[in-house]
Every structure is written in C-alpha cells, then in structure tokens.
Amino acid sequence: MHKAAQPSQAPIDTPAVRRIRRALLAWYTRSARDLPWRRTRHPYPVWVAEIMLQQTRIDQGTPYFERFMEAFPTVEALASAPEDAVLKLWEGLGYYARARNLHRAARLVAHERGGQFPETADDWQTLPGIGRYTAGAIASIAFHEAVPVLDGNVKRVLSRLFDIATSIGQAATERRLWALAEALVPARRPGDFNQALMELGAIVCTPKSPSCTICPVRGVCKAFVRGTQAERPVRGKKPAAPHHELVVAAIEKNGRFLLGKRPPSGLLGGLWEFPGGQVEAGETHEQALKRVIRGELGVELRVGGLAAVVNHAYSHFKVTLNVYRCSIASGSPRPVTHTGLKWVPRAWFGRYAFPKANLKFLKAL
Ligand code: SF4
Numbered sequence: 001m002h003k004a005a006q007p008s009q010a011p012i013d014t015p016a017v018r019r020i021r022r023a024l025l026a027w028y029t030r031s032a033r034d035l036p037w038r039r040t041r042h043p044y045p046v047w048v049a050e051i052m053l054q055q056t057r058i059d060q061g062t063p064y065f066e067r068f069m070e071a072f073p074t075v076e077a078l079a080s081a082p083e084d085a086v087l088k089l090w091e092g093l094g095y096y097a098r099a100r101n102l103h104r105a106a107r108l109v110a111h112e113r114g115g116q117f118p119e120t121a122d123d124w125q126t127l128p129g130i131g132r133y134t135a136g137a138i139a140s141i142a143f144h145e146a147v148p149v150l151d152g153n154v155k156r157v158l159s160r161l162f163d164i165a166t167s168i169g170q171a172a173t174e175r176r177l178w179a180l181a182e183a184l185v186p187a188r189r190p191g192d193f194n195q196a197l198m199e200l201g202a203i204v205c206t207p208k209s210p211s212c213t214i215c216p217v218r219g220v221c222k223a224f225v226r227g228t229q230a231e232r233p234v235r236g237k238k239p240a241a242p243h244h245e246l247v248v249a250a251i252e253k254n255g256r257f258l259l260g261k262r263p264p265s266g267l268l269g270g271l272w273e274f275p276g277g278q279v280e281a282g283e284t285h286e287q288a289l290k291r292v293i294r295g296e297l298g299v300e301l302r303v304g305g306l307a308a309v310v311n312h313a314y315s316h317f318k319v320t321l322n323v324y325r326c327s328i329a330s331g332s333p334r335p336v337t338h339t340g341l342k343w344v345p346r347a348w349f350g351r352y353a354f355p356k357a358n359l360k361f362l363k364a365l
Pocket of ligand 1: 157160161204205206210211212213215216217218221222223224229
C-alpha cells in the first residue's frame with residue numbers, strides 16, 4: 001500500500017490565495033464530475049488516466065480508460081502484456097508514444113522497483129513519458145504532495161484569473177504560469193485543488209464563452225473585472241499545418257492483405273499499417289506507389305483501381321491517403337522500413353492496432 005509523501009515546499013499563504021483555494025475546493029466538492037478514475041486515489045489508475053486523457057476529450061477517453069483497466073487491472077498485468085495488446089487498446093486515441101512509454105514505465109515499476117510506485121513528483125519524472133505536468137498530477141492526487149499542475153485548461157484559467165497579457169507560447173509566460181500554479185497549490189488537499197483548477201477550465205472557464213456568472217472565483221478574477229476574458233489567454237499565431245499527399249498500397253494475394261509493423265519508436269511506432277508513402281513533385285500516384293513499395297518491400301507492384309481517398313489531420317500536419325488495390329508483379333516482400341510483415345485476411349483486421357488514418361479506409365477494402 002502506498003503512503004502519503006510530505007509536501008515539497010511551503011505553499012504561499014496570502015488572503016487572496018486563500019480565497020481562491022477555499023472557493024475552488026468548495027466548488028470542486030459540490031460540482032466535480034463523477035469520473036471513473038476519480039473514484040480511487042490509487043496511483044495506478046490515476047497514472048493511466050493522466051496519460052490517456054492528455055490530448056483527448058473526456059467523453060472520448062472514458063471508454064478507453066474503462067477497457068484498459070479491465071484488460072490490465074494492475075501495473076503487473078500491464079507489465080506482463082505484449083506491446084501489441086497495449087497498442088490495440090490504444091487504437092484510435094493517437095499519440096501512441098504515450099502507450100509505449102506507459103508500458104515501458106509499468107515494466108520498470110513492476111520488475112525493477114518491486115511493484116513500488118514512485119511517491120514524489122521528482123521520482124515520477126524519472127519514468128519514461130512522465131513530464132512535470134503528469135508527475136505533479138499523480139503525486140498530488142495519489143500521494144498528497146503539494147506540487148502544481150499546468151495543462152491547457154490550467155493555463156487558460158490562470159491567464160484569466162491573473163489577466164496575463166503575454167503570449168502563453170512564450171517561455172517566460174510559461175515560467176510565470178508554473179510559478180502561479182505553484183504558489184496556489186495548498187498543503188491540504190493539493191490533489192483536489194489541482195483537479196479543481198483543471199475541472200474549472202473544462203466546464204466553466206471554457207475557451208469560448210466562459211460561464212463567468214456561475215464561476216466560483218469570479219470575485220477574484222482580474223479578467224472578469226476588466227472584461228478581458230475573451231482576449232485571454234493570448235496566443236501567438238500558429239503557422240498553417242503542412243499537407244502531404246500519400247499513396248497507400250492495399251496489396252492482396254489469395255484473400256489476404258500485406259501489413260507492415262512500424263518501428264517501435266517515432267510517429268505511430270509499433271502499429272500495423274498498409275505500406276505506402278509520400279507522392280513527390282511531378283509523380284503520378286502509380287509512379288509514386290511503385291517507387292515507395294520498391295523501397296519499403298523490395299518488390300515490383302502492379303497497381304489496380306483506387307479503393308478509397310481519406311483525409312486525416314495529425315497535430316502538426318495533414319495528409320490525404322489515396323488507397324489503391326495492388327498485387328505483386330515480381331519479387332518476395334521483405335521488411336526494409338518495417339520490423340515485420342504479415343499477410344492478413346480481412347476478417348482478422350480487428351486483431352491488429354492500426355493508425356486512425358488506416359482505420360478510415362478498412363471498410364472500403
Ligand atoms: Fe474564467 Fe470567468 Fe471564472 Fe474568470 S470569472 S476564471 S474568466 S469563468
């Protein structure tokens with residue numbers, strides 16, 4: 001059983017800070033949503049939820065969390081699972097490095113720490129995939145350590161509470177926000193306080209049209225007093241996401257399709273996919289497919305009809321996938337850029353973890 005860690009520093013105690021803490025904690029006690037990972041303080045589900053819910057909406061992430069905890073109810077169960085099984089339960093959530101790091105970290109906890117979880121935010125940060133935010137969330141919720149959290153919701157709330165006029169993309173603003181979050185977190189109920197800040201950002205102090213009239217901290221909110229809520233947080237201009245035109249080969253033989261497993265690290269690492277790649281300037285789709293597949297599988301391709309065209313957006317770029325039915329004209333495929341290849345019947349697709357962009361065209365095959 002884990003025990004509570006001592007607070008790492010003495011939190012600041014001024015009347016305004018005390019007011020914010022009191023109001024937020026009282027509001028959280030009344031209004032917190034009943035979410036599956038909030039029914040426990042055990043570090044394992046808290047950790048899984050913190051990793052899984054990053055970059056993911058709560059309504060979308062909750063069924064994933066429930067399925068994951070059912071399949072791997074303990075850190076030992078997760079540690080002994082094959083990576084493919086972990087990725088399959090993550091399929092569609094994106095940011096697969098999170099799943100791979102969670103799996104690696106579970107193995108470290110189960111095998112090298114004798115099943116003992118880290119107890120402080122500093123120690124949590126020694127595990128793969130755990131940064132300052134995640135470490136602060138787990139240590140404050142599961143071990144009552146008075147350490148701050150700063151995610152997108154908290155940044156927005158603090159930018160408004162303190163009416164911060166500099167861009168949240170700047171390192172100096174980020175440092176200021178961390179310092180404010182650190183000053184606010186109380187020694188008593190730090191985990192509830194951090195969750196209250198995040199919850200306020202999720203359901204009251206929302207990006208568009210914040211519900212200031214029902215906000216528990218409107219009396220101390222500088223943006224509310226000055227009427228600048230809509231201008232906070234200040235964001236720098238984002239460059240437009242580049243777009244890539246891709247060709248994908250649905251190579252079929254005797255009712256089976258050729259799938260490749262992506263290398264373990266990097267974008268979509270460890271997932272299974274249909275081979276393919278980028279169309280270069282001046283190339284037709286057929287030329288691109290033949291070139292790409294020669295490089296990836298070492299075979300000559302016969303390109304058939306177009307099976308599907310799907311668009312997909314990643315965090316920093318967009319792609320259009322042009323999927324063609326293909327067969328092998330000559331040669332035997334071998335993995336060059338993949339770590340493995342398999343001929344898989346359509347009925348077995350459900351056993352493999354695919355990138356979301358691939359899931360979008362499976363039905364067309
Ligand atoms: Fe956000 Fe409005 Fe509350 Fe200020 S008063 S924290 S802007 S919801």
